[in-house]
Amino acid sequence: MLDIAVNRPALPPEIARRRTFAIISHPDAGKTTLTEKFLLFGGAIQMAGQVRAKGEARRTRSDFMQMEKDRGISVSASAMSFDYKKFRFNLVDTPGHSDFSEDTYRTLTAVDAAVMVIDGAKGVESQTQKLFEVCRLRDLPILTFCNKMDRESRDTFEIIDEIQEMLAIDVTPASWPIGQGRDFIGCYDILRDRLELMDRADRNKVAESIEINGLDDPKLAQHVPAHLLEQLHEELEMARALLPKLDPQAVLEGHMTPIWFGSAINSFGVKELMEGIGKYGPEPQVQSAEPRQISPDETKVSGFVFKVQANMDPKHRDRVAFVRLASGHFQRGMKLTHVRSKKPMAISSPVLFLASDRELAEEAWAGDIIGIPNHGQLRIGDTLTEGEALRVTGIPSFAPELLQGVRAGDPMKAKHLEKALMQFAEEGAAKVFKPMIGSGFIVGVVGALQFEVLASRIELEYGLPVRFDGSQFTSARWVSGDKVAMDKFVNANKQHIAHDHDGDVVYLTRLQWDIDRVIRDYPELKLTATKEMM
Ligand code: G4P
Numbered sequence: 001m002l003d004i005a006v007n008r009p010a011l012p013p014e015i016a017r018r019r020t021f022a023i024i025s026h027p028d029a030g031k032t033t034l035t036e037k038f039l040l041f042g043g044a045i046q047m048a049g050q051v052r053a054k055g056e057a058r059r060t061r062s063d064f065m066q067m068e069k070d071r072g073i074s075v076s077a078s079a080m081s082f083d084y085k086k087f088r089f090n091l092v093d094t095p096g097h098s099d100f101s102e103d104t105y106r107t108l109t110a111v112d113a114a115v116m117v118i119d120g121a122k123g124v125e126s127q128t129q130k131l132f133e134v135c136r137l138r139d140l141p142i143l144t145f146c147n148k149m150d151r152e153s154r155d156t157f158e159i160i161d162e163i164q165e166m167l168a169i170d171v172t173p174a175s176w177p178i179g180q181g182r183d184f185i186g187c188y189d190i191l192r193d194r195l196e197l198m199d200r201a202d203r204n205k206v207a208e209s210i211e212i213n214g215l216d217d218p219k220l221a222q223h224v225p226a227h228l229l230e231q232l233h234e235e236l237e238m239a240r241a242l243l244p245k246l247d248p249q250a251v252l253e254g255h256m257t258p259i260w261f262g263s264a265i266n267s268f269g270v271k272e273l274m275e276g277i278g279k280y281g282p283e284p285q286v287q288s289a290e291p292r293q294i295s296p297d298e299t300k301v302s303g304f305v306f307k308v309q310a311n312m313d314p315k316h317r318d319r320v321a322f323v324r325l326a327s328g329h330f331q332r333g334m335k336l337t338h339v340r341s342k343k344p345m346a347i348s349s350p351v352l353f354l355a356s357d358r359e360l361a362e363e364a365w366a367g368d369i370i371g372i373p374n375h376g377q378l379r380i381g382d383t384l385t386e387g388e389a390l391r392v393t394g395i396p397s398f399a400p401e402l403l404q405g406v407r408a409g410d411p412m413k414a415k416h417l418e419k420a421l422m423q424f425a426e427e428g429a430a431k432v433f434k435p436m437i438g439s440g441f442i443v444g445v446v447g448a449l450q451f452e453v454l455a456s457r458i459e460l461e462y463g464l465p466v467r468f469d470g471s472q473f474t475s476a477r478w479v480s481g482d483k484v485a486m487d488k489f490v491n492a493n494k495q496h497i498a499h500d501h502d503g504d505v506v507y508l509t510r511l512q513w514d515i516d517r518v519i520r521d522y523p524e525l526k527l528t529a530t531k532e533m534m
Helices: 031-041 052-058 061-069 071-076 098-107 126-137 156-167 219-223 226-242 248-252 270-280 411-427 449-462 483-492 512-521
Strands: 018-025 079-084 087-092 113-119 142-147 170-173 175-178 186-189 194-197 208-211 256-261 302-310 319-327 329-331 335-338 343-346 351-354 357-360 363-365 369-374 383-385 402-408 431-435 441-445 466-470 475-481 497-499 505-509 525-528
Touching: 018 031, 018 126, 018 270, 031 079, 031 087, 031 113, 031 142, 031 270, 079 270, 079 369, 087 270, 098 126, 098 302, 113 126, 113 270, 126 156, 142 270, 156 170, 156 226, 156 256, 175 226, 175 256, 194 219, 219 226, 248 256, 248 270, 256 270, 302 411, 319 411, 402 411, 411 431, 411 441, 411 449, 431 505, 441 449, 449 466, 475 483, 475 512, 483 525, 505 512, 512 525
Parallel strands: 018 087, 018 113, 079 351, 113 142, 142 256, 170 256
Antiparallel strands: 079 087, 175 186, 186 194, 194 208, 302 319, 302 383, 319 369, 329 363, 335 343, 335 383, 351 357, 351 369, 402 441, 402 466, 431 441, 431 497, 475 505, 475 525, 497 505
16 A cells, blocks of 8 residues: 655644645536535534535525525535544535635635546536636645446546546546446445445445455455456556556646545445545645745644635624634634734634534644634735734735626615625625715626625625616726825826725726726836735
8 A cells, every 4th residue: 555654744643634625526516415425424414414405505596595594504614624534624615606716716725635526427517627727726636536426427438538638637546437327336446455335225325345355356256247347357457558557746746636436425435535535635735925935833823814704693793714724733712913914813712613513613733724703804815823924825816807886775775885895895705996986886796696696695694685787897906006196196087996995096997998098107006907915
């Protein structure tokens, strides 16, 4: 058996056993089902079906809103911790719909690896490919699970070829399916020389696992029908000749992905995948930051905010900042420095997200995700340390691509609307601009569905029906630079000026020509399509 521990720096055992990852997939490939089985085997839920509601709710937009109504479900699913064997897994959820890509991109900055789930009949689909490209930017290690093997699926070589070609990554089989569709009986576990047999009768039953002494072991014939055994021999021989062998280092560097075949709904192949994440997945990694990077084994605690969620509990208007710990051993009650404001913060009631509930986190280690309830001080991209002025880098900010005006259905409620919008802006759910001239607000998003989600959340969380309408503007640019030039610019362009939730100046227009003109006429000013998160 391979052991790659030798290639890793020696981290304290509590940190070394952590695996922090996200699942990337196209909707319907089986992410929710797989998550549920992870939690089941991780002892975090008692029976299958507890996370199910989410998968169903994802299916339609209106159902998605319904899901958002029950914040409990989506919250507990944002970051989940569970143990399996000697490992502590932190699974960070990525929103399913492509219109939530902003959130997804940021989430992927908080993990060390991704599990890519593909549907065995469909192969690599568009959303998988998009998310994969984001992982590629950071060279995230990827482990692949080819799901729904209990159904009619594509030829195994064809699936592997497709991944190799579409995603330009080496693929090495960790297991090999035996039979297809109705005839699928299980997998040969290549890494551990075992035969795993699926039980179709009981979906929650873990596969029977039989130790095999190589492919010539006569035991195989007792469990695998002759024609399937012959096929298995042929295919494995071909695989050995054509496909690369598992190279743990290449996996850690993101150049190779091991693929497991299974059926999440039948609990098949899931434990093997979990063991694979433990064995071949990365330990908590070094975090890029300025002026120096942060290593997970530093004794001092540091972390960064990658997501903020407001109104998780409608009874208390709290916000929770999701913090990925980059280093150290965190203990409840610690005082950390909020680097952006240079102010100390006592972290007295941090929460750890155990699958079915939030719990007070007495302690956490580098790699873990904790939730910090706060009143708006913590923003996406913020760094917390034990005093050192470090700033975590690489949290992306996105240029708003769609702008719309928004009004409260009841004009008397304009103030309430402002409060709601500012809160969402701070959460990172949208960009909000208040024009200098006229009333109302302009909201900027990356994907059209975000408008609907916002309207629904404003109504649910603030009891305010709102209307989005077209805006005369299509582009927004943040303006910065010399104060005198800025005042002159603002005075001469009031019709186009707005302020964002931080009070920063934004130039709104519908013509690229206007932007070019400003750049030409005001060389002292800088126009940017995104605002650095800090
Ligand atoms: P998602 O979160 O990636 O969107 O996928 P989800 O887990 O919700 O699964 C999508 C559909 O695929 C569900 O069926 C689910 O039951 C099914 N599924 C998941 N894993 C497997 C598998 O290994 N084999 C088979 N045959 N199906 C699988 P649905 O009909 O949409 O919902 P439901 O009625 O089964 O709940």
